[in-house]
Amino acid sequence: MEQFKTERSRYARSLIEASLDPLFTISLEGKITDLNKASTDIIGNTRENIIGTDFFGYFTEPIKAREVYQDVYKNGFVTNSPLTIKDNKLTDVLFNGSVYKDDAGNVLGVVVVARDITEQKRIATKLNEAIVFAELTTDIAEQAKSKAERATLIAENAVKAKQQFLSNMSHEIRTPMNAIVGFTKVLFKTDLTVKQKEYLSAIKMSGDALIVLINDILDLAKVDSGKMTFEKIPFKISLSLSAMIHLFETKIREKNLQVFKEYDNSIPDVLVGDPVRLHQIILNLVDNAVKFTSTGSITVSARLTKEDEENATIEFSVTDTGIGIAENKLTSIFENFQQASSNTSRLYGGTGLGLAIVKNLVEAQGGSIVVKSQIDTGTTFSFTLNFRKTDSLDESEEDIEEFAPGIKNIKVLVVEDILLNQLLMKTLLDDFGFQRDIAENGKIAIEMLIKDDYDIILMDLHMPVMNGFEATGYIRNELNNDIPIIALTADVTTVDLEKCRLVGMNDYIAKPVDDRLLYSKIVSVLKRSVYIKNVTDEATLRDKGTKFSCINLDGLIKRTKSNPVAVLEIIKAYLDQTPPLITAMNNGYKDKDWNKLYSAVHKMIPSFGIMGIKTDYENMAKTVQEYARAPEQANGIYDLVSQLSNVCTNACTELKEEYDRIKKTGL
């Protein structure tokens, strides 16, 4: 029995010692009766010293410890009550306890296990700290985000403000600039000394350069802000390319470069797109190609790369054999105000805006542009654009009317609020010999139109009291008057043009007004309208030169300042040189000697302008010249050669007649 008791006691002790948590037994009076090693370790005293001491004295809050102890008695147990042991580390414990009884069920004392939760607490604190830290970082990140959003908004507003400022300033500068350039042109027509002409040329060149810059800035601001609108009208790509190349012919000839057009004939004849923008893109690229090339050639090509029932994708390329661009500059040249090297501006001029605009214009139409280049070998810029296919005819194909100052009794109503522009229009119209009245705004124009008869109205768009759109709407809808109206606009890129069409305007002309274009527009708009009947019947009082069907000597007489000796000399030179050229041209074609054909036509071309022969024939000669360069196609041009031959023969006959007359009676 005794042995059994000893075994039980050992068994109990080993259970007690097995616990890593401090374990105590406490008497009813609250004295410690037994404890394990974990308890002696934590208290830091020996078992003997601790037994018999007051249990509550080992806690930082003895009263709370007593209450917990009493709870064990009351309820028979307690679980997870937090307390802190008064050791030098202040160990946090969870107090779990239950009563123990004798065989008769009398409570003898309490067993408590105090679970050391220092590590859990440390982890919990760390976790808490981590949570707080995470919350803090989230807060900081959110603050940073909202700061960044505010900064973006400020930056966006600043960009918008910059665009608005540029746009407004450019507009404001453009009006006086247009007047400066316009009046310079007018001054050119007066008698000037050589020096004055030189100074005037400098003023005009600077003015033109400034207007180009202002327009470029406006264009950029517009594309940037998404305000750039693109037309969708049917036009012929082939004609557009030829027109672009012709524009550069003089420059190219001056630099002794060659120009080639490579046109893919499978491109549909008429496509729908924005010819003005396409011109702007190609002009910029060809202008650069000519500028940066001193020997060799420039090739402008168009190739059909994709086609389906509705659309055609075309790749345009401009290739030169010029100075090339360094590889590390190939991207930056497309940025605003960027040139390939710091001395580009000094050597070649320019502002570094052209390619930025080109890229914007191409991309805004859904296309893309790439450049390939090698220093000292040359550069190719290629861009692709998508066009819609159509069955309709080319709308842009307009004959530019030749300047024929004979048409005089056209009465024009100019509606324009800015005094400088009024003066300029007066001068130009007086020059054409047209009658003109000026109205300061749309309202005054309507009053004048009710009282008086006019053949055509030139209408500014933005005016006080009543603007050009309102006035046109009134004229069309209230007065039911279909008098031709041409809009005068400083800004051909905005939605204004669409509005012009919608309110019933017949055409538009961009400021600064080019006198030849203005004349041509007035005459062609009038021709298209019923008004032309009255006009042509009475008004085609042709000047001397125009009694001939082929030639017109007005220009020559003007250029020679009506000097009969000079006129006779030039006519004689033409009469001497042309018949052999006609023969050479005909023989060249007959013998398939394309070089001979090319060289004969090439020599003929400059004389068309001098003798006032219609530009149609000059263009015909240029076409023959082009064909002579591509002999595989030249067989089919018999008609052109024979027409050219007839025109030049007629010109000779008419010039001979005029030569004899001038010799006898003077100019």
Ligand code: ADP
């Ligand atoms: P700009 O011609 O007014 O300087 P662009 O934006 O049209 O401005 O061209 C930017 C720069 O790209 C030019 O200054 C030039 O350095 C380079 N560049 C453009 N086209 C060519 C080219 N065909 N050959 C060589 N360099 C070119």
